[in-house]
Amino acid sequence: MKNTLIFLLSLFSICIYSQKPTDFLSSEFHKNRRNILREKMPKNSVAVFFSNPIRNRANDVNYKYHQDPNFYYLTGHQAPHALLLIFSENQDINGQSINELLFVRGRNALAELYDGERISTEEAVKAIQISNVYQTPEFKDFPIDFSQFDQVLYFEFKNDVRDTKEEGDLYDLIDQFKTKAGHPDKQASTVHVEPQPNNLNSSLLRNLLAPMRGIKTAEEIDLLRKAVKISALGQNEVMKAMRPGMSELEVQGMHEFIYKKYQAEYEGYPSIVGAGHNGCVLHYIDNYNPSIEDGQLILMDLGAEYHGYTADVTRTIPVNGKFSKEQKQIYDLVYEAQEAAMAIAKPGVPFSEIYDATLEVINKGLLELGIVDNLSQEELINPATGRHRYYPHGCCHHIGLDVHDLGTRDVLQEGMVITIEPGIYIPEGSPCDKKWWNIPVRIEDDYLITADGIELLSNDAPRKSEEIEALMKEESAFGQLNLPDLDVK
Numbered sequence: 001m002k003n004t005l006i007f008l009l010s011l012f013s014i015c016i017y018s019q020k021p022t023d024f025l026s027s028e029f030h031k032n033r034r035n036i037l038r039e040k041m042p043k044n045s046v047a048v049f050f051s052n053p054i055r056n057r058a059n060d061v062n063y064k065y066h067q068d069p070n071f072y073y074l075t076g077h078q079a080p081h082a083l084l085l086i087f088s089e090n091q092d093i094n095g096q097s098i099n100e101l102l103f104v105r106g107r108n109a110l111a112e113l114y115d116g117e118r119i120s121t122e123e124a125v126k127a128i129q130i131s132n133v134y135q136t137p138e139f140k141d142f143p144i145d146f147s148q149f150d151q152v153l154y155f156e157f158k159n160d161v162r163d164t165k166e167e168g169d170l171y172d173l174i175d176q177f178k179t180k181a182g183h184p185d186k187q188a189s190t191v192h193v194e195p196q197p198n199n200l201n202s203s204l205l206r207n208l209l210a211p212m213r214g215i216k217t218a219e220e221i222d223l224l225r226k227a228v229k230i231s232a233l234g235q236n237e238v239m240k241a242m243r244p245g246m247s248e249l250e251v252q253g254m255h256e257f258i259y260k261k262y263q264a265e266y267e268g269y270p271s272i273v274g275a276g277h278n279g280c281v282l283h284y285i286d287n288y289n290p291s292i293e294d295g296q297l298i299l300m301d302l303g304a305e306y307h308g309y310t311a312d313v314t315r316t317i318p319v320n321g322k323f324s325k326e327q328k329q330i331y332d333l334v335y336e337a338q339e340a341a342m343a344i345a346k347p348g349v350p351f352s353e354i355y356d357a358t359l360e361v362i363n364k365g366l367l368e369l370g371i372v373d374n375l376s377q378e379e380l381i382n383p384a385t386g387r388h389r390y391y392p393h394g395c396c397h398h399i400g401l402d403v404h405d406l407g408t409r410d411v412l413q414e415g416m417v418i419t420i421e422p423g424i425y426i427p428e429g430s431p432c433d434k435k436w437w438n439i440p441v442r443i444e445d446d447y448l449i450t451a452d453g454i455e456l457l458s459n460d461a462p463r464k465s466e467e468i469e470a471l472m473k474e475e476s477a478f479g480q481l482n483l484p485d486l487d488v489k
């Protein structure tokens with residue numbers, strides 16, 4: 001009987017466990033990343049990584065926690081209040097020879113009652129494949145002499161770290177590190193100006209990590225493929241559902257519902273859903289137009305974040321399902337610019353040439369359409385912003401654990417995952433015929449750089465104007481959703 005019970009209990013726990021997703025990055029991935037970083041570190045150095053702060057929303061309510069991407073990259077640890085040290089050579093500490101050290105919060109029944117299970121040090125040893133794990137309060141008296149290292153590598157401290165009063169919280173860890181390393185600022189919440197001990201180095205780590213994070217491993221590419229596919233499928237469902245009179249928030253909600261349906265935990269950045277003039281505001285995140293007008297274009301820049309990796313996909317569509325003549329002219333011009341960039345993108349090509357390819361097409365098109373009279377600086381540059389009047393942003397960036405991911409930005413290399421995102425925005429009042437006003441278009445797709453070219457990862461969502469119009473004619477499952485009127489004052 002007892003054996004049967006034990007058997008049933010273990011089966012139950014296997015079942016519970018098997019509900020957890022199994023497609024996270026493996027512990028081998030994180031261990032391997034730490035080893036590669038260690039090999040790149042200068043002799044006799046230590047790299048210090050802090051977890052992200054918990055960000056407060058208001059009063060006693062915090063935002064959902066998001067780990068610092070470098071910390072996550074090197075550990076897979078998703079909890080706050082943690083510290084990672086990587087040593088370039090083995091150190092004799094506490095009678096052991098160690099080359100990495102992790103401090104995590106210990107268990108705490110009361111805190112776990114509210115916020116869920118914490119990982120114990122023993123569990124962290126197994127899950128993170130790191131042999132030396134301690135509880136954060138132990139860092140204070142831990143015998144590490146930072147002055148003996150030629151270089152102490154760290155990132156600038158975040159200036160929004162709150163003192164939770166719990167012993168060994170991030171506030172304490174930063175404070176204790178500063179004291180141990182002789183950092184001039186002794187408060188976790190202040191940003192330092194100049195480090196005094198000359199072995200403190202807050203700029204090198206970024207340069208060591210950028211080439212690593214910028215070239216994705218097969219495991220990372222798998223996760224990015226999922227994030228991008230989910231985002232493209234969200235665009236498709238919204239194209240089918242879109243009708244004049246919908247609100248921007250409702251459109252945002254449809255995208256994000258699709259993300260959640262596919263188990264994407266977050267949005268990689270605040271969703272941008274802007275119709276007409278709102279689409280000309282590059283980072284418009286209010287999404288508060290309660291009734292989108294017939295005849296408007298709507299620009300939708302959203303990315304699902306799946307297990308830490310985020311997509312970044314933009315589609316611009318006519319709210320009523322059909323581009324007007326002018327909208328189609330601008331749309332097709334942006335499409336042509338994106339195609340020109342795609343045609344030359346391959347390893348060895350500078351990022352700047354990708355941008356130049358899009359700019360050349362856009363400038364030529366603006367001239368042909370009569371939106372500018374010539375290609376002089378006076379015509380193209382908006383004196384108020386110092387930027388191109390109608391194409392005011394860059395066209396490419398890495399994506400990964402951050403939407404604007406860390407990576408080198410000189411030439412394209414195999415294994416990079418980048419966006420190509422040309423756009424034309426013609427706000428009301430622009431010095432051109434009124435018929436062009438309030439047309440915003442961005443087309444943004446995500447690409448893996450392959451050995452000899454690119455793979456378009458966001459291919460599931462149509463990019464051509466005719467294909468968008470065709471998809472918008474299809475039935476939408478959202479059409480079945482008939483909610484009652486709110487009927488309250």
Ligand code: GLY
Pocket residue numbers: 269301312403421444
């Ligand atoms: N969604 C931000 C960007 O496109 O870079």
Ligand code: MN
Pocket residue numbers: 312397419421444
């Ligand atoms: Mn982007």
Ligand code: MN
Pocket residue numbers: 301302312313314444
């Ligand atoms: Mn974007």
